[in-house]
Amino acid sequence: MIGMGRIIRSGERVALSHYHLDSEQWNAMLAAPGAALPLMSCWADDGRAYVLLLEGDRPLLASTAVEERRYLALSSRFAGAEWGERVAYDLYGVEAMDARGNGAPALDEGGWTSTWPLSSRPGPAAGGLRPLAGSHLLRPEQTGLSGPLEFSFDVLKGKIRNVDVCAGGAHRGVVSRLLGRTPEEAMPLVSRMTAGGFVAHPLAFARAVAQARGLVPGPGIRDVWMALLEIERMSLHLFDMARTARGVDAELLATHCDHAREAIARACAEQGASRRLMDMVSCDGFREGLEIVPLVQAVHEVMQPRLAALEELHRVFAPRLDGFAVLDARLAERFAVGGVTGRASGRSMDMRRREAGMRLEALRATGSSRGDARAREGLRLAEIRDSLKLLERILGSIGLEDDEPAPDRTDEGIGVAEGARGDVWYWVRLKNGLIENFHVRDPGVALLPALGAMLRGYPVSRVPAALGSIGISPAGIAL
Amino acid sequence: MKIVQRTGPLSLLYAFMDAARWRPAADGATPRRERSIRIYVLETGGCEGCFMEIESLNGSAFALEQAGFVWVSDPADADWLLLTGAVTRVCAEMIDRAWRAMPPGKSLIAVGACAVDGGPFPASYATLGGLQALTPVRRSIPGCPPSPDDILRALQELAQL
Known part of the structure; x- marks a missing residue:
């Protein structure tokens, strides 16, 4: 067989x-x-x-x-x-x-x-x-998401039975804009795929391009990329936590998340980076002039002292999220749902674990695998703690050598980055140095087939809160 | 902003006190307007960066309301329509729907490079290339994305026009 x-x-x-x-x-x-x-x-x-x-x-x-x-x-x-x-x-x-x-x-x-x-x-x-089919519609401006995604529902006795999604409002024709460009010309646009991955998307793309060119980034570049990704992870987790908290009127928790995220953004800006780390990753490394050590120190300094209050507030408000918007473990496995949403449903995949040079001892986040909004919120918090530890480890041994071999140059590469909302994949094929073919997979795509089961039985009015708790980006899905 | 770690039975009280202590204040004098300007925000197909920065501006870390603005969730309640994103062809109808629902005396403001002329997403089979394809853009806030501070400052300036 x-x-x-x-x-x-x-x-x-x-x-x-x-x-x-x-x-x-x-x-x-x-x-x-x-x-x-x-x-x-x-x-x-x-x-x-x-x-x-x-x-x-x-x-x-x-x-x-x-x-x-x-x-x-x-x-x-x-x-x-x-x-x-x-x-x-x-x-x-x-x-x-x-x-x-x-x-x-x-x-x-x-x-x-x-x-x-x-x-x-x-x-x-x-x-x-x-017009979309279905007895009830949730217009793009009514979803509570950051971008236009249109939902249609079959509803019986006020409760959702079936869900269909159309992402046309968010589609910008990204693939057609990138074909025929050099990877370097493409990078500014790749850096603007979605605010749910200003680091994760260009990083996965840079890794795909490096593989296509038969290159392996040196340990210094590798560690800068890792550090940027962890800063973005903390910032986006705080954004998703605040949105989830507001969905259940936990305004105090949301307030602390808002302030922590803003503190990270200001720390980045004060260190010469952009607030959300846009345009920091390049095909062969990172933006010229970026000083990673002071950046990491500054972010760590503003974030570490806030953790205790966030954990305490999470403990107080978490019961409001009990059993809400459950993603069943079998569905998470079946649709390969990644990121916090997948891991909170018992799926163990975290693509950081396969990266050369990863300080594995820092990745300890575990939590409930009940698949509900409480499990996701708890895991986000645990991952912020891990990110801080990982940043400490990176600072302690930045540029540590390893013996990752360079692949043969085939003009074709696959790159992945474990973003805050899940695994981002890029596939690139080059011809004469130009992008001949190209594909992006944002982690939100894996959530789409699971939405029906997740939302079944809820009234349409609860959908925005449920969507907020899974961290989904229409821009990433629709491209 | 100095943070002191506090744990134990009073930690929740400290969390309340922190939130009160951090409450932002609007720069400069409070605007002398009879009532706040009500803003409604639409993302029309960009990277969502501008929209998320406006969302941050509406959060607890900025003094949007003290500066004389209120975010509303229904265009029928809005004075100003803030648009972010490159304006996809599919979203044109959504913009029209929101604009028609707004009461008289309304204003349209493009926030971010995409909303003005498409920025990195110029006109194509799927996008119109920003608001300029639909109407002359008289009021805009540049940036990719503009920071919440930039947006708030620009809104205050526009309110004085």
Whole structure:
């Protein structure tokens, strides 16, 4: 009996972790016996369909040719693949055969200047906006999120039974803007993918580009990247904690979170960095002039003394979050939900643990795995404590050498960064130094198929509070 | 701001006292207006950085209300519409909906580079390239993203026009 990983590796290896499969091998992968590998992302363009899986803690990418705009659907085997298939249809008009779901648009709500805009044969514009199905709508401006995401619900007796999401309002056509540029030209835009990852997104991109070029960043660069990521983690956790707290009228906790986040932002600005660390990561390192040691010291100095009060306030207000917006452990596993939301539902994945040079002894955060808003809030707090410890360890041994070997240059790379809201993945293929193909997977995408189960039974009025507690960024999802 | 770690049975009381002590004050004189200017904020498809900075401005660390502004959650209650983001084509209808719901005497303000002209997201199949594609932009706050202090200062200046 051959497992999914072996079937994929029977294909033609074209990059470090990428295998081309013929249609027979693709079918065999989808029918592989045993448990499926966790799905990180799937996408398709005019030429190929791709699936990014996780084997242990290593990425494994398989792709197959798209023929006559069709390929065999990944959702026939991977429950979380439906969103990627809908996006591929909206952007390229390629159809996933035997796909699950209702095939509703993920991005194209009808207002674009053409249909299948990234296809080599785009269609005419569809005209006006298409109304979403469902008996109740939550308009983009009513979700309580930082960006436009539209929800439609089937509601029975005042309680949600089913949820559908459309992210067209937040779609800016990022992929089309980056193709044909050098990675360096692309970086400013990558740094503006989402405020939910001003460090995590460019860092995952920089790692993908480095792998494509057959480079390994030196230990000094690696540690600066780690430190920036931990500062961002604390800041975003505080943002999500404040929003969650306000959802249950815990204003005092929210106030302390607001002040702590602002203190971090001011510390960054005073040390010459941008408030939210935008534009700090570059393809080959970090912004010139960035002094990481005083930056880390300043952030640590303003954040460490605030932890005790935050923990005490969390203890007081946490019962209000008991049993609210539960993400079942089986769903977290099934849809490979990462970040705090996945870990609070019992999923152990934290991509920082596989990084070369990681000070593993600092990553101790554990907590409830009940999957509710209380578990997520508690874990965010525990992770802030870990981030402070990790920053101390990095300062204590900054630039510590290790023996990570450089990969062969294949002009193709996969990069990951464990952002505050989960694992951010980038896949990049270069040709003559320019980006020929490109894919981003924001951690919010993994949450979409789980939302229905998470929100079932609640009135629509509770949805904004539930969404606030899972930390979801429409900009990251829609790109 | 000096923080002293306090634990024990009085820690909650200290947390209240800290929150009161940190309460921000508006720079300069309190504006002499009959009532606060009510602002409604819409994100129209950017990176969300500007929106999150306005959200911070509306949080506890800034004196938005003391400076004479109130964030409202219904455009029908708003005097000013603050727009962030690159204005995606899908969001144009949402902007129109909010604008029509606002009472007479309303103003439109673009916050951040994207909202003015698209910034890094100029016009494409999915985006209009900022507010300028819909209407002349007379009031704007630059930055990518502007800080809460920048936004508050600019709002105060615009209120004096």
